[in-house]
Amino acid sequence: MVVLLEGSPISTEEHWSSVGVIIAFLVTSLTKALLPRCSVRTFYTQVLNEEERQRLCQNMAGALKGAQRQALSFKHHTDKMISKLTLLVIMMLTGNCMLWKAYIAQSTCACKECSPSKDLWYNKRFNKSVQPFLSANMNFSEEAFKWWKRLQNEQGTFDLFKKTVHDLFGMFPKPDVKEYHPDRCRTCAVVGNSGNLLRSRYGPVIDFYDVVI
Known part of the structure; x- marks a missing residue:
């Protein structure tokens, strides 16, 4: 006997195992209820007539279809739930990254x-x-130089200051400062x-x- 089922086939062994358990349970229960002392083969070949056999096959096919629909429905709902959870995790990670970047942007240091x-x-x-260290690439304004001159009682010009800074940093290697x-x-x-x-x-x-x- 070959039973053709509608819909896509079940891809996992767990679903086929569940269907087999359901069919075995239905056949065993029906056999015990109608003829407790007969074997399944005797019950099927000698007790049942052709019409009853067809009805039994239809019932078994219906039970198999129902089990397959339930398995596919369960798989469909599981896939939808996994997709929603994945989307939720991605949104949470994206939100955390954006909040962290905003916090870093507002802060002046780590x-x-x-x-x-x-x-x-x-x-x-x-x-x-304002940078606390003087460097060769530092853009030191003339206004800042004049303010510094008042503190140091310096008489030199701004051009002399720039030349002195250039010569000074040429004598030393680049400092290892972050x-x-x-x-x-x-x-x-x-x-x-x-x-x-x-x-x-x-x-x-x-x-x-x-x-x-």
């Missing part, structure tokens, strides 16, 4: 605290764009020449910082 003070007065007046970047945390230790440093054992603590002034 340190836990980018400013040594939480005072609003200090933060409003602290210019984060450049400013919002994704980077730079730490600095300001060390004076006080006698309190003598035998203070602050050497390892000072060396822990990226820059020592």
